[in-house]
Amino acid sequence: KAGVTQTPRYLIKTRGQQVTLSCSPISGHRSVSWYQQTPGQGLQFLFEYFSETQRNKGNFPGRFSGRQFSNSRSEMNVSTLELGDSALYLCASSFSGSQETQYFGPGTRLLVL
Amino acid sequence: QQQVKQSPQSLIVQKGGISIINCAYENTAFDYFPWYQQFPGKGPALLIAIRPDVSEKKEGRFTISFNKSAKQFSLHIMDSQPGDSATYFCAASDRPGNTGKLIFGQGTTLQVKP
Numbered sequence: 001k002a003g004v005t006q007t008p009r010y011l012i013k014t015r016g017q018q019v020t021l022s023c024s025p026i027s028g029h030r031s032v033s034w035y036q037q038t039p040g041q042g043l044q045f046l047f048e049y050f051s052e053t054q055r056n057k058g059n060f061p062g063r064f065s066g067r068q069f070s071n072s073r074s075e076m077n078v079s080t081l082e083l084g085d086s087a088l089y090l091c092a093s094s095f096s097g098s099q100e101t102q103y104f105g106p107g108t109r110l111l112v113l
Numbered sequence: 114q115q116q117v118k119q120s121p122q123s124l125i126v127q128k129g130g131i132s133i134i135n136c137a138y139e140n141t142a143f144d145y146f147p148w149y150q151q152f153p154g155k156g157p158a159l160l161i162a163i164r165p166d167v168s169e170k171k172e173g174r175f176t177i178s179f180n181k182s183a184k185q186f187s188l189h190i191m192d193s194q195p196g197d198s199a200t201y202f203c204a205a206s207d208r209p210g211n212t213g214k215l216i217f218g219q220g221t222t223l224q225v226k227p
Contacts, residue, residue, distance in 0.1 A: 004156070033213035042220060043157070043202065048213025055212045096202050097213035099145040099206050102155030 001026055004093050004105035012111045018079040021108045023091035025072050031097030032074040034066060037088040037107070046089075049074050050097055078110075086112045115140060117205050119218025126225050132190040134221045136157045136203035139184060143205040147215070148177065148188050160188070160201075193225045 005024045013019050025032050033056075034046040045058040049068035066076040072093075078085055088109050092102035118137045126132045136146075144165055149157035151163050163170045163177040163186065170177045176189040190197055204215040 030214050033215075043215075043217040045216070050212065056214050058214070092156070092213075094213070098210075101147075101159045101162070102213075102215065104149075104158065106154065106156050113222045 001028075001065065004091060004103050006089075006091055006105040006108050008108060009106065010023030010109050010111075012113065013081050014079070014113050015081055015083060017081050018077060019081060019110060020075055020077045021089055021091075021110075023074045023076075023093075023105060025091075026103055027111055029093035029103070030072050031094045032068060032072065033092045033094075033097065033102060034074070035046075035075050035090045035092065036060070037090055043090070046076065048097055081112045083112050088108060115201055115216055117216050117218040119203050121221060122219065123222045125192045126223065128193065128195060128225055128227050130193050130225075132193045132197070132223055132225070133187060134201055134203070134223075135185065135187045136218050137183075137185045138205055140205070140207055141184070142207040144208065145169060145206040146177070146179065146186050147204050147206075148175075148192070149202045149204060149217075149218075151202065158203060178212075188190075190223075191224075195225045195227050198223055198225050 007022045029051045033048040048056040052068045063079045068074045088107040090107045092104045147162035148160045150160045151157040161172045174191045179186045203218040
């Protein structure tokens with residue numbers, strides 16, 4: 001089976017812009033979680049989608065949003081980018097999202113200038 | 114209460130030695146504890162996971178020890194190899210309904226010297 005894929009792998013944006021990141025889960029997986037990874041804060045949960053519905057949300061501002069399509073592919077969007085949004089954004093997929101192995105993609109590295 | 118505290122931040126071990134990474138938590142509702150391994154340029158990958166009904170779980174050279182009363186758990190890597198050099202994260206999840214959410218420790222960078 002193909003693993004979790006994320007596009008693009010690298011992005012450079014400027015403050016105030018918006019960005020959309022894409023995640024394709026492992027075939028058959030319906031749950032997609034997003035995480036932000038930074039040296040200072042580590043890995044932090046953003047949100048989780050299942051069957052096109054957001055089921056869980058972390059403590060991030062409303063500038064961070066996401067969606068999931070009928071084929072389980074997911075996108076996350078960050079509007080009005082701030083310097084502090086520079087991070088590695090990881091998505092992870094699993095069958096149900098309930099205390100089971102999460103398979104991570106390689107991440108999208110976002111640099112905000 | 115939602116935190117998982119991990120130590121040490123970095124660890125250097127000789128080839129063949131034992132690597133030990135510790136994690137502690139406060140939320141007694143946590144009931145699923147996975148360990149992830151991350152190599153540079155890659156996403157984290159599950160190594161091994163444990164639930165609080167067992168005190169130890171072993172898979173190959175990797176062992177999780179779990180102390181429910183102390184709210185601590187640790188990863189032991191036996192016969193450490195240079196290929197084990199990576200960043201290791203402990204994590205926790207507090208209930209099946211808290212879907213898709215893992216709370217991670219800060220990570221431990223392990224270097225195994227040949």
